[in-house]
Structures are given as C-alpha cells and as structure tokens.
Amino acid sequence: MKTIRLVYIVLYILSGALTGLFYATDESYLPLTALLIAAIAFVLQAYADYAPQPAGIVHHGVFFKSISNRGILGWLLGALLTGIYVALYWFPEVLGKSIDGAPNKGFIHFFDSISTALNGHAASEWFAYGTLYTYLIGLFGIRFMWKYRAHPYHLRRTQVILASQFVLAYFIPEILESFSQGQAYFDKDLKNVWPLNYDFFYSWHLDNMQTSSMGMFFFVFGLAMFLIVTPILTYKWGKRWYCSWVCGCGGLAETTGDNFRQNGPKGLVAWKIERWSIHIVLVLVSIMTAATLYGYFTGTDQLFGLSIYSHFQKPYGFVIGALFSGIAGVGFYPLLGTRIWCRFGCPMAAYMGIIQRFKSRFRITTNGGQCISCGNCTTYCEMGIDVRAYAQKQQNIVRASCVGCGVCASVCPRGVLKLENGPLEQRINEPQSLVDYIKTKG
Amino acid sequence: MAQAPILIIGNGISGISAAREIRKRSDQRIIVISDETPYMISRPALMYVYMGHMKAEHIEPYERSFWDKNNITLIHDRVLSLDTAMRQVTLSKGDPLTYDRLVLATGSKSRRLGLDHEDVEGVVSLYHWHDLQKIERLSHAFGTPAAQHKITSAVITGGGLIGVELAEMLHTRGIQVTMIVRDSHFWGSVVDAHEGRLIQKQLDNHHIRTIYSSSVSRIIAQQGKLDGVVLNTGEELSCQMLGVTIGVEPNTALAAASGIECQRGVLVDSYLQTSAQHVYAIGDCAQLRAASEGRKTIEAVWYAGKMMGETVALTLTGNAAAYHPGIWFNSAKFFHLEYQTYGNVWPQSGSDQVHLHWSNNTQTKGIKLAYHPNTMAFLGINAWGLRIRQDKAFEAIRQGIHIQQLLDQLELFNFDAEFTPSAYGQMAESLRNQIPTSTPA
Structure with missing residues (x-):
C-alpha cells in the first residue's frame, strides 16, 4: 500500500506539472492528459484508502474530522465552492471566459481543446463546468463504489449514475451538438426534464426545437418524460429511479457529496420548512411556465401588464435557478448537506414526491421490533428524514422526500430497514406499540 | 390537591417506553428521573459516538422538544432512597418527591471480576454513559499517530457482544x-x-487477537494504574486498558435498600408489580417470578425493556395487562457481521431440538435452523450476514411448520437489500441434504 500511495502522489504531481506545462506551451493534448493522470491517481488513492479494510461501510471519525463535521475545512470548502458558483453565474471572466471574441484564458482555456474535439467550439464556461462536474461524478463515483462495495444496491445505483451523467448528460449532447453545427441550440440532455429544466418551454427553446426533426424528437420526448414516464416509473419504483439513480444533481450529491450527507438540517422544524418551500417552488415554476406559454401562444411579452421576462422568467432563473440550485445547492454541501436543493427547492422532486407519497409501490419496510433506536439511519439520511422515528414505532417509512439512496438500510446495524416495491395495501401503516405488533405477529 | 405524579426512575428504553405509552392514554403527570444523561440516549449506540459515526445528540431517539410537547417532566438527578410506605423518594440535589405510582427502570450494572485492583485507572466496562466518558478520557484522539497513543494495547475479557463492541x-x-x-x-x-x-473470521479480519478457554485471574497495577493482567493459564499480558465485559446484572440497589423483594433482580409478577404496593419494575432490573414459555426471567435486551414499559403503561392507565413477550428474537452486529435470531435456538442439539447449518465459502453468511427431532416442527433460526423478515419467521415458528416445508419456502424470509445475490437456493439445497431421511419414531 505504501508503494501505491507513493505512486498516486507522484501522479498527482505529474498531473499538476502537465497543467503548468499547458499554460506555458499551450499544447492541446496536455489538458486531457493531465485530467486522465489525475483520474488514475484518484482511483489509486481510493483503492489504497478502502481496499485494505474489510468490505462494509465504516463511518469512523466522520464527526471528528474538520471537513465532514462542519469544521474549519468544511467552511473553507463551502466558501470555495460558493465562490466558484458565483463566478460561474455572474463573473465568468474571472474564470477566463473570452471577452469580445478574444480567446479564453485561465481556467476555461484549459477546456478549449477538449471542447473543440467534442463539438468543434472553444469552451464556454458551461462546457468547462459540465466537464468538471462529469469528471467529479466519475472519480467520486468510483471511490463511492469502493467504499460501498459490500452493497450491491449501491454498486448498481452508482453504475447507473455514472452512465447517465457520462452518456446522457455529457457525451450525447456534446456529440449531437457537433453534428448540428450552425443550427439553433436546444437542450439535448434527455433526462433533464421540466420542471427541473425550467427553460424547456421558453419561447426561444420551443422555437429552436422546431427547427429540426431532432429538435421535434426532443420536444416530444421531453413532454412524454414529464407527463407519462415520470408518473409511471415513480408509481413503480418511487422517485428514487430519478433522484438517486439518474439525476445529475442527485448524481453529484451521491458521489462527490457522500462525505457530507450527514450535515443536512434535521428535525421537525426543518421538515416543516421543507414541505412549504419545495411546494412553493413547484407553484412558482408552474406560474412562470404558464406565463411563458401564454406569451408564446398569444405572441405577447406581457401578462397582466407585467413583463413575462423581467417579472417571471428572470426572477425565477436568478433566485431558483442560480442562487438556490447552484450556489446554495452545491456551494453549501459541507455545511448544509448535499441535498439542500433537492429537499427544499427542486420542483421535479416535489412533483414526484406527491406521487410517491400517495400512489407508489415504493416504501422502506421496517422489520418488526428489531430497531434499537441507535440513530445511524437518521444521521446518514441525506434528506434529513428522521428514519428512526418510524422504525422505532414499527412503522414503514413512506415519505414524499425520500430519494431511495438506501444508505439508511446499509448503515442499520440490526437489519431493520429494506427498500422495496410492493402492493399498495399495508404500505402505509399506523405507528404501533411493540406490544401490539407482537400480539398480532408473535 | 393535585394528584401525585407517576414517577419513573430511569430514562432508558424501558422507562421512556412506559412514559410515552402512559401519556398516550392518560393526562396524569409523569416525571422521569435519571442521573445518567438529561435526555434519553440509545445505550446500544454508545459505541458509535466513540467511533465518530455519530455525535452524542444523534443517539437521542427523540428530539428535545418532544418532552415538553408530551408533558413529560425530565429530572437529571440521582435518587438516594425510596420509602414505599410514604410513597416518596429523596433526591441528591432536588426536593423529595411523592408519587402516586412508581416505576423502577434502573437497568443493569456491569458484572465485575471480583479481583484486586479492579478499580484502578485503566479498568473499564461498557454499559453506562459514564463508562463511555471514561474510555474516551483514557483514549487518544481519533487519527492520532501511533507514536502519540495514550494506550497501545488493551485486553478485553468476556466473549460476548459487548466485548466485541468494545x-x-x-x-x-x-x-x-x-x-x-x-x-x-x-x-x-x-x-x-x-x-x-x-x-x-471477523475478529481475524480486524486483527483482534483471541485467547480461548482462559480467564483473567489477576490484575497487575502500579501506582493506581493498570499495567497488565495474568491469565489462569499463567500467561501475563501487558496492557494499559482492561475491558471487563462479562455480562450485566440487574441494578437492584435502590429497590433492595427500600425493602422491596429482590433476588438477582427486582422480583415482579406478570403485571410487573413488585412486592411493594404501587411500585412496578421493568426492563433490565426486573426479574419475573415466572417466565413465560421459551423465555427467561431476566432479559437484558432492548426490546424486552420496550415491551415491559409499554405493558406497565397499560396497567397504570387502568387496563391491567400481563407481560407477554411472545416468541424470542434478538439481533447484534459483530464488526461487519450482522446477526439475527428468531425463536429458541440452543447452542447445542438435544432431545428437544436438532440443527441444520449452512455457511458460505467466505464465512460471511451463515444460517442455523432448529427443529424438533420428532415432530420435525421448525423452532427457530439464527442468521448471520443475512437479514430475516421478522413477520415471516414468526409466522413459521408460530405455525410450527414442517422443516421440509420451511426449506421449500425459505426465500420468504429474505430481507436482504435489493440486488443482493440470493444465497437461498444453494442454502436450501445444502440444508435439505442434512435432514435424516428416516424420521425417528
């Protein structure tokens, strides 16, 4: 293991040196080479960290470490991430974005050669961001699989997260983009569904989709995802099919954010706020989209004398799209956990949550009277659900917010919890005393 | 004058289960006294606090707002004495309290070796919140380099669950x-x-050394500090910590001092009432005068305390209920190995039960089934590294289904996480081959 540790440290240094060399020589093959070498180093590090330990999740020291216990390192990382998002949304020139047609510089320039190879353009700030995002999901996904290698559910789930991110969110859109040079842009991520993808119905997007048969396919597919696919899959498997298996936000939370899943706000107060805020966002996105469509079909840019752009779209994009889902959603990972956006804001999660709560086969079954109220499930629930409160009352967990990540069941030391799909009868059971449970079963 | 309260001594799972169930059924004042922690903690979770999986607040099963909301008064104090005639207790700090009914839920205390120097610094047990504090004080911080370890080696005596946890x-x-x-x-x-x-296998994987068929016969101490132990084999082991985890026994001190009839535990009838009027005892500290079938008179397990608490609450709120624990079950975890048991599975076979065994090649999963040699009725199951659905196991035990039939439907027990490769096919095949073909008459 010592040799491996030495090797990955050398590789990290090499990767850093190649990055320096790139900025000195501008050789176009260097960025990708540096990223790949760093990836190899990262995977070796994950191997060295987890392989010597017996398989099985261990959370040793999570609440002793500064980074994972909201210590100084956690705050510093939070500040760094928040800063990156602020720059990305409002000051991309800080990251090196070209101004007035000049070439990219700095951070964004690093991604130019990769962007050119994939889609023929120099990198935009969003290409750089998307590449880094996908890269992180890949690396931390592999690390996560090492950590959870004793748990087939997590292995399967993480494989799907990686496939969704790399294929659906990254390569397919970028490659399709390169085939449609000069054509009007529209979003080509098949799993980015309205209402999460709130600009799907924006006039320019609807118009652009109608300029090609591929665009029409994406339009029909997008509608079908929202109206047909999502309700059916959520009925069958709960919202987990999306939130912890496919979604990009969820993918980052599950992989890169795994170290911070315990830091979400807990308790009844948080739950109360969450129920209000997530449904308010669902209402807001619906109103905003209704206004947008009204404008589109009537050909006006005003509704009740209010500008649709500056009174509906712009505030939603700024407050919800940028501030909430980006800056707070990821920037605050180390401080508020990885699912702040998913819990308190995501309208897609709200929509599926309603289905999951009232009409779905999914539940977390509580196994009789085995719960010892230890609290591992509640502590490691990234959605801040007090899982223990149900388990210790012999009650199944059926909650709108549960994304079905399965970690509660994995960290349970007494085999109490199981995620499963089954008949709707008896899915939701009233809390009962253990005496009553034993009276009927024992 | 307002009615005197129901007083519960002990805020563990037994006392708190009683308080909760009483509150569901009655508006009478409830006071819970404990000198251990101000709020209930999950005792089995103490280990996770030490390992940094959770903070102390995480092992509180109820939010702190819960107690006020449910009008349950918590007092963090030590009960010094109990007068059952006056229906009064005296406290270490607070004023004496009178009660209408009293519930003793004083739990267990760790069993001791009874050796010299057992009180020196370095000898610990693991039951109480204060035990954890003591172990923490003796230990260096998590992640400290080996050279700065306060303690480099520890000896643990006792081959049970708490020992493995420690x-x-x-x-x-x-x-x-x-x-x-x-x-x-x-x-x-x-x-x-x-x-x-x-x-x-788990102990080996984690480099825990084990010495079997031995016991600690002497504690070596210098200037009030532990230096090592001597085994009955004469072997001497140097260590800076000795964990004494040889089981627990009922904490009867308060009851015994007040004249309540005690044996090993506080004696109670099936209604959990002690020899004193208006005084009940539940959980680890209680000893049933008569055990129900397949159960023991003292059971220091989490859920038995929970059920006793819930049962006494029924009696205290006017629906006298006898304690019926039903079929035995329990669970534990040894490092990464989960264990669940349902029904009575004895260590060794005998005239009243025989066993079938299966384990996988890597010794990470295993199962032991008990059935009656004459009736072939299924009696119970021990599962290792496999999660068993309690409803299904109980149903099969209650019906006493034929062991052959059980093997045909064993997969129904499977409570493992989705996508876990099922071992049940292979397991049933192997178990079936172990059943003698001709049933003894």
Missing part, C-alpha cells in the same frame, strides 16, 4: 486488542462452534 471501538483508534474468552469459541452461551467461526 474491541471494534478500540480498533478504530489503532489500539491492539486481545480478547480473553472463557469458552472454547466465541459467545459460547448462545452459539455453537460453527457460528463462533463466523465471528472469529
């Missing part, structure tokens, strides 16, 4: 642990050698 805890701080086990395999009072091997 070993797991110390292991996370890089402390070398040696376990001294009285029997020839682990947890000899509960499991057989086949099963002991599965636990042994």
Whole structure:
C-alpha cells in the first residue's frame, strides 16, 4: 500500500506539472492528459484508502474530522465552492471566459481543446463546468463504489449514475451538438426534464426545437418524460429511479457529496420548512411556465401588464435557478448537506414526491421490533428524514422526500430497514406499540 | 390537591417506553428521573459516538422538544432512597418527591471480576454513559499517530457482544486488542462452534487477537494504574486498558435498600408489580417470578425493556395487562457481521431440538435452523450476514411448520437489500441434504 500511495502522489504531481506545462506551451493534448493522470491517481488513492479494510461501510471519525463535521475545512470548502458558483453565474471572466471574441484564458482555456474535439467550439464556461462536474461524478463515483462495495444496491445505483451523467448528460449532447453545427441550440440532455429544466418551454427553446426533426424528437420526448414516464416509473419504483439513480444533481450529491450527507438540517422544524418551500417552488415554476406559454401562444411579452421576462422568467432563473440550485445547492454541501436543493427547492422532486407519497409501490419496510433506536439511519439520511422515528414505532417509512439512496438500510446495524416495491395495501401503516405488533405477529 | 405524579426512575428504553405509552392514554403527570444523561440516549449506540459515526445528540431517539410537547417532566438527578410506605423518594440535589405510582427502570450494572485492583485507572466496562466518558478520557484522539497513543494495547475479557463492541471501538483508534474468552469459541452461551467461526473470521479480519478457554485471574497495577493482567493459564499480558465485559446484572440497589423483594433482580409478577404496593419494575432490573414459555426471567435486551414499559403503561392507565413477550428474537452486529435470531435456538442439539447449518465459502453468511427431532416442527433460526423478515419467521415458528416445508419456502424470509445475490437456493439445497431421511419414531 505504501508503494501505491507513493505512486498516486507522484501522479498527482505529474498531473499538476502537465497543467503548468499547458499554460506555458499551450499544447492541446496536455489538458486531457493531465485530467486522465489525475483520474488514475484518484482511483489509486481510493483503492489504497478502502481496499485494505474489510468490505462494509465504516463511518469512523466522520464527526471528528474538520471537513465532514462542519469544521474549519468544511467552511473553507463551502466558501470555495460558493465562490466558484458565483463566478460561474455572474463573473465568468474571472474564470477566463473570452471577452469580445478574444480567446479564453485561465481556467476555461484549459477546456478549449477538449471542447473543440467534442463539438468543434472553444469552451464556454458551461462546457468547462459540465466537464468538471462529469469528471467529479466519475472519480467520486468510483471511490463511492469502493467504499460501498459490500452493497450491491449501491454498486448498481452508482453504475447507473455514472452512465447517465457520462452518456446522457455529457457525451450525447456534446456529440449531437457537433453534428448540428450552425443550427439553433436546444437542450439535448434527455433526462433533464421540466420542471427541473425550467427553460424547456421558453419561447426561444420551443422555437429552436422546431427547427429540426431532432429538435421535434426532443420536444416530444421531453413532454412524454414529464407527463407519462415520470408518473409511471415513480408509481413503480418511487422517485428514487430519478433522484438517486439518474439525476445529475442527485448524481453529484451521491458521489462527490457522500462525505457530507450527514450535515443536512434535521428535525421537525426543518421538515416543516421543507414541505412549504419545495411546494412553493413547484407553484412558482408552474406560474412562470404558464406565463411563458401564454406569451408564446398569444405572441405577447406581457401578462397582466407585467413583463413575462423581467417579472417571471428572470426572477425565477436568478433566485431558483442560480442562487438556490447552484450556489446554495452545491456551494453549501459541507455545511448544509448535499441535498439542500433537492429537499427544499427542486420542483421535479416535489412533483414526484406527491406521487410517491400517495400512489407508489415504493416504501422502506421496517422489520418488526428489531430497531434499537441507535440513530445511524437518521444521521446518514441525506434528506434529513428522521428514519428512526418510524422504525422505532414499527412503522414503514413512506415519505414524499425520500430519494431511495438506501444508505439508511446499509448503515442499520440490526437489519431493520429494506427498500422495496410492493402492493399498495399495508404500505402505509399506523405507528404501533411493540406490544401490539407482537400480539398480532408473535 | 393535585394528584401525585407517576414517577419513573430511569430514562432508558424501558422507562421512556412506559412514559410515552402512559401519556398516550392518560393526562396524569409523569416525571422521569435519571442521573445518567438529561435526555434519553440509545445505550446500544454508545459505541458509535466513540467511533465518530455519530455525535452524542444523534443517539437521542427523540428530539428535545418532544418532552415538553408530551408533558413529560425530565429530572437529571440521582435518587438516594425510596420509602414505599410514604410513597416518596429523596433526591441528591432536588426536593423529595411523592408519587402516586412508581416505576423502577434502573437497568443493569456491569458484572465485575471480583479481583484486586479492579478499580484502578485503566479498568473499564461498557454499559453506562459514564463508562463511555471514561474510555474516551483514557483514549487518544481519533487519527492520532501511533507514536502519540495514550494506550497501545488493551485486553478485553468476556466473549460476548459487548466485548466485541468494545474491541471494534478500540480498533478504530489503532489500539491492539486481545480478547480473553472463557469458552472454547466465541459467545459460547448462545452459539455453537460453527457460528463462533463466523465471528472469529471477523475478529481475524480486524486483527483482534483471541485467547480461548482462559480467564483473567489477576490484575497487575502500579501506582493506581493498570499495567497488565495474568491469565489462569499463567500467561501475563501487558496492557494499559482492561475491558471487563462479562455480562450485566440487574441494578437492584435502590429497590433492595427500600425493602422491596429482590433476588438477582427486582422480583415482579406478570403485571410487573413488585412486592411493594404501587411500585412496578421493568426492563433490565426486573426479574419475573415466572417466565413465560421459551423465555427467561431476566432479559437484558432492548426490546424486552420496550415491551415491559409499554405493558406497565397499560396497567397504570387502568387496563391491567400481563407481560407477554411472545416468541424470542434478538439481533447484534459483530464488526461487519450482522446477526439475527428468531425463536429458541440452543447452542447445542438435544432431545428437544436438532440443527441444520449452512455457511458460505467466505464465512460471511451463515444460517442455523432448529427443529424438533420428532415432530420435525421448525423452532427457530439464527442468521448471520443475512437479514430475516421478522413477520415471516414468526409466522413459521408460530405455525410450527414442517422443516421440509420451511426449506421449500425459505426465500420468504429474505430481507436482504435489493440486488443482493440470493444465497437461498444453494442454502436450501445444502440444508435439505442434512435432514435424516428416516424420521425417528
């Protein structure tokens, strides 16, 4: 293991040196080479960290470490991430974005050669961001699989997260983009569904989709995802099919954010706020989209004398799209956990949550009277659900917010919890005393 | 004058279960007294606080707002004496309290070796919140380099669950642990050698040294500090910590001092009432005058305390209820190895039960089924590294289904996480072959 540790440290240094060399020589093959070498180093590090330990999740020291216990390192990382998002949304020139047609510089320039190879353009700030995002999901996904290698559910789930991110969110859109040079842009991520993808119905997007048969396919597919696919899959498997298996936000939370899943706000107060805020966002996105469509079909840019752009779209994009889902959603990972956006804001999660709560086969079954109220499930629930409160009352967990990540069941030391799909009868059971449970079963 | 309160001594799972169930059924004042922690904690979760999986607040099963909301008064104080005639208790800090009914839920205390120097610094047990504080004080911080370890080696005596938990805890701080086990395999009072091997595998994987068929016969101390132990074999082990985890016994001090009839525990009838009027005892501290079928008179397990608390609450709120624990079950975890048991599975076979065994090649999963040699009725199951659905196991035990029939439907027991490759096909095949073809007459 010592040799491996030495090797990955050398590789990290090499990767850093190649990055320096790139900025000195501008050789176009260097960025990708540096990223790949760093990836190899990262995977070796994950191997060295987890392989010597017996398989099985261990959370040793999570609440002793500064980074994972909201210590100084956690705050510093939070500040760094928040800063990156602020720059990305409002000051991309800080990251090196070209101004007035000049070439990219700095951070964004690093991604130019990769962007050119994939889609023929120099990198935009969003290409750089998307590449880094996908890269992180890949690396931390592999690390996560090492950590959870004793748990087939997590292995399967993480494989799907990686496939969704790399294929659906990254390569397919970028490659399709390169085939449609000069054509009007529209979003080509098949799993980015309205209402999460709130600009799907924006006039320019609807118009652009109608300029090609591929665009029409994406339009029909997008509608079908929202109206047909999502309700059916959520009925069958709960919202987990999306939130912890496919979604990009969820993918980052599950992989890169795994170290911070315990830091979400807990308790009844948080739950109360969450129920209000997530449904308010669902209402807001619906109103905003209704206004947008009204404008589109009537050909006006005003509704009740209010500008649709500056009174509906712009505030939603700024407050919800940028501030909430980006800056707070990821920037605050180390401080508020990885699912702040998913819990308190995501309208897609709200929509599926309603289905999951009232009409779905999914539940977390509580196994009789085995719960010892230890609290591992509640502590490691990234959605801040007090899982223990149900388990210790012999009650199944059926909650709108549960994304079905399965970690509660994995960290349970007494085999109490199981995620499963089954008949709707008896899915939701009233809390009962253990005496009553034993009276009927024992 | 307002009615006197129901007083509960002890805020563990038994006392708190009683308080909760009383509150569901009555508006009478409830006071819970404990000198351990101000709010209830989950005792089995103490280990996770030491290992840094959780903070102390995380092992409180109820939010702190819960107690006010449910009008349950918590007092963090020590009860000094109990006068059952006056219906009064005196406290260490607060004023004496009178009660209408009293529930003793005083739990257990760790059993001691009874050796000289057992009170020196370095000798610990693991039951109480204060035990955890003591272990923490003796330990270096998590992640400290080996050269700065306060303790480099520990000896744990006792081959049961708490001993393994303590070993797991110390292991996370890089402390070398040696376990001294009285029997020839682990947890000899509960499991057989086949099963002991599965636990042994976990200990080996985590570099825990084990010495079997031995016990600690002498404690070596210097200037009030532990220096090592001597085994009954004469072997001397140097160590800076000695974990004494040889079981627990009912904490009867308060009851016994007040004249309530006690044997090993506080004696109670099936309504959990003690020899004193208006006084009940539940949980670890209670000893039933008569055990129900397949159960013991003292059961220091989490859920038995929970059920006793819920049962006494029914009696205290006017629906006298006898304690019926039903079919035995329990669970534990030995490092990464989960254990669940349902029904009565004895360590060794005998005239009233015989066993079938299965384990996988890597010794990470195993199962032991007990059935009656004459009736072939299924009696119980021990599962290792496999999660068993309690509803289904109980149903099969209650019906006493034929062991052959059980093997045909064993997969119904499967409570493992989705996508876990099922071992049940292979398992049933192997178990079936172990059943003697001709049933004894």
